[in-house]
Amino acid sequence: AQTVTQSQPEMSVQEAETVTLSCTYDTSESDYYLFWYKQPPSRQMILVIRQEAYKQQNATENRFSVNFQKAAKSFSLKISDSQLGDAAMYFCAGGKLTFGKGITLSVRP
Amino acid sequence: DVKVTQSSRYLVKRTGEKVFLECVQDMDHENMFWYRQDPGLGLRLIYFSYDVKMKEKGDIPEGYSVSREKKERFSLILESASTNQTSMYLCASSYPQGIATNEKLFFGSGTQLSVL
Numbered sequence: 001a002q003t004v005t006q007s008q009p010e011m012s013v014q015e016a017e018t019v020t021l022s023c024t025y026d027t028s029e030s031d032y033y034l035f036w037y038k039q040p041p042s043r044q045m046i047l048v049i050r051q052e053a054y055k056q057q058n059a060t061e062n063r064f065s066v067n068f069q070k071a072a073k074s075f076s077l078k079i080s081d082s083q084l085g086d087a088a089m090y091f092c093a094g095g096k097l098t099f100g101k102g103i104t105l106s107v108r109p
Numbered sequence: 110d111v112k113v114t115q116s117s118r119y120l121v122k123r124t125g126e127k128v129f130l131e132c133v134q135d136m137d138h139e140n141m142f143w144y145r146q147d148p149g150l151g152l153r154l155i156y157f158s159y160d161v162k163m164k165e166k167g168d169i170p171e172g173y174s175v176s177r178e179k180k181e182r183f184s185l186i187l188e189s190a191s192t193n194q195t196s197m198y199l200c201a202s203s204y205p206q207g208i209a210t211n212e213k214l215f216f217g218s219g220t221q222l223s224v225l
Binding site for chain 2: 006043046102
């Protein structure tokens with residue numbers, strides 16, 4: 001079984017600043033993948049970034065990067081130089097199609 | 110780009126009605142999924158299918174059924190809608206066949222269903 005936990009329901013960040021969204025997980029798998037998805041007000045969910053558990057290097061996609069701590073089962077998303085368009089719900093997900101509860105990120109101009 | 114289309118953006122139904130939610134994808138994906146999204150609960154998997162006429166129960170299948178007669182279309186059926194099925198329903202697809210856990214999901218825009 002796999003569980004994904006996002007304990008913060010909401011966060012706020014000033015435009016151009018950096019914010020980190022937290023996620024922890026638990027799994028019995030030895031090899032797995034972890035994902036962050038973004039759901040803007042349009043409701044169209046899109047993939048932000050993906051991490052392969054057997055890779056030690058943290059994944060990076062432009063302003064988005066992860067801090068993957070395998071031993072601690074932690075998978076946080078860092079957004080650098082936050083933009084107004086980053087305001088959305090963010091979901092952490094892993095393995096067997098399991099999603100966290102999501103976090104609402106607001107960006108202050 | 111992959112397009113996953115859900116037939117209705119908003120839907121209002123009465124308790125006891127039979128409800129069909131339709132989902133179509135245009136990229137020949139093998140796998141299709143139905144989730145419901147509720148505030149504070151995130152996304153929960155209802156059913157998924159990895160091939161035509163195949164279906165597997167997810168975490169919360171009670172009160173729902175599905176149909177996949179063609180590869181591109183995956184329907185969610187509420188046999189007798191109840192108020193606790195008021196929710197946002199999201200359809201998704203992925204490739205390749207089988208529930209590969211490394212493949213990203215492509216989502217539709219969701220159907221907000223209200224059961225009165």
